[in-house]
Amino acid sequence: MVNNYSHNSRHLSNVAKPMVLTLFFFATLFLSSCSYEPSEVLDTKINVAIRSGNNIDGKEWTDLTNYIIENKVEFADLIEDDKTVSTKKLTEYILAFSQQHSRRGQTDPEIFNPKTATENSVKPKINVFIENSGSMDGYVRGIRDFEIVIGKILVLSKDYCSQNSKNNFDVFFINKLIYPAPEIKELTDFARELEPSKNSPYNKGDRSESILNDVLRNIIDSTTNNSISILVSDCIYSLEPTKDTKGSLGYQQNGTMEVFLNKFRKNPDLNLSTCIYKMSSDYEGNYFPYDYNPKKKNSVSLYNSQAKRPYYIWVIGESQKVSEFNKKIKFEELKGFQNSYILSNFTKEKQPYFTVLKETNKVGSFKQTNRGEKEVKSINGIGYDDGTLQFSIAIDLRNIPVDSAYLTNPKSYVVPDGFVVKSISKIDRNKLTQRDMVIVEKTSATHYITISTTNKFTVQDLKLELSNKIPAWVDASNSIDDRNVKNELDKTFGLSYLVQGVSEAYATQNPEQTSYFKIIVTIKK
Secondary structure (H helix, E strand, O other): OOHHHOHHHHHHHHHOOHHHHHHHHHHHHHHHHHOOOHHHHHHHHHHHHHHOOOEEOHHHHHHHHHHHHHOOOOOHHHEEOOOEEOHHHHHHHHHHHHHHHOOOOOOOOEEOOHHHHHHHHOOOEEEEEEEOOHHHHHHOOOOOHHHHHHHHHHHHHHHHHOOOOOOOEEEEEEOOOEEEOOOOOOHHHHHHOOOOOOOOOOOOOOOOOOOHHHHHHHHHHOOOOOEEEEEEEOOOOOOOOOOOHHHHHHHHHHHHHHHHHHHHHHOOOOOEEEEEEEEEEEEOOEEOOOOOOOOOOOOEEOOOOOEEEEEEEEEEEEHHHHHHHHHHHOHHHOOOEEEEEEEEOOOOOOOOOEEEOOOOOOEOEEEEOOOOOOOOOEEEEEEOEOOEEEEEEEEOOOOOOOOHHHHOOHHHEEOOOOEEEEEEEEOOOOOOOHHHHHHHOOOOOOEEEEEEEEOOOOOOOEEEEEEOOOOHHHHHOEEOOOOOHHHOOOOEEOHHHHHHHHHHHHHHHOOOOOEEEEEEEEEOO
């Protein structure tokens, strides 16, 4: 493949010169066709795109193909049918370029594929499942935050998927079975009518209980490559009467894991994402603890208590489609949003763009090892200030599938003994030095991570990972005895067992995905 485009090396000999790179990067990249051969300009465009994030996105792909068409005589080997750029040939050309000029340890860039983009542009079918068992009644008496949020999700979901088809959106109630909701004319009115009264559309089916693993199985089995399933539920396991509560929860956890593993086995090529959003709403009604007995009527009254209880929204579907859908809904901005956990059986570890900053939050001193490189990935000449060395790393975290709280929590990161993650902050020109900001604003970096070490430890390379683990909020939201629910209104019975079951399924599917990314900063004396 490299041999097919061996002219790359001939044309890049000049581009690689620092003076030419400086001209291209900062001044005349897109005006340089007057002074440079078209192949040199094309190679430089590719170089700039890859160095800014190790990828070619849709906008960059369009720029490249437009330039090739404008100079199709020079790029005849990349043209097909005398009028279009060959996706296969241009992709091979970019890969050949990258492999010839990549730095040690750099992976192949991600390259935009117009065919895939077209397929992804078709909006998926949206199926919304609203649990309506008796335990949910407290969320739907009167106009509650729950109903406001559900109404907004219904409106935005229908608008999102109806761009392609009018019959691409359905709503169901789910308890022991799945029941289609009545015809919905006005979604906001439908949400307002979610009342546990006799004539309400909400009062459908056997509402005595719902078996959570059966609910998940029904929903996941109906989720395809071209659909997204949304579950709204309090996510409380129903247990058989037993003295061994933890044992029963562990049994249910295994059942949850089996539900997801069965889906993975049946659809090995489906990159399934599961997004779990913890929400909070005012609640007025009876709460049914795990040992509830209809004969004893030992429910807990939360009437007139001004109680707020958690509920959960699950979004399940093909990863790319779910990612685009979530951008539309913006769950973190919905009323009552508290936390999220996003799982995906991704198969390729992606290394984000990063570079060591030269001044921001700097303590001690260091030099860039290779001053000819634009990104600083290796430092030497280490000097400590009162025994401390500290520096910041600008990094692109925009595509990491975690919520902002997890992303900015130092405990989410793994570093070698001797290093400490001090903070993770969004890029802010008021917090970065002017010199660093000039560099960063030309890149895809979204955050900067501040790292510290001391002279008590041997000089070593910094290996930084964002750990792929269950966030702390899940355990903090868990209850194993909900009989005194008034003292733990913000907790959900068995939640950590439920989430652990899902997480274990993903870990079993991809045992090597222990982190979202790994980067290395080489440090020498």
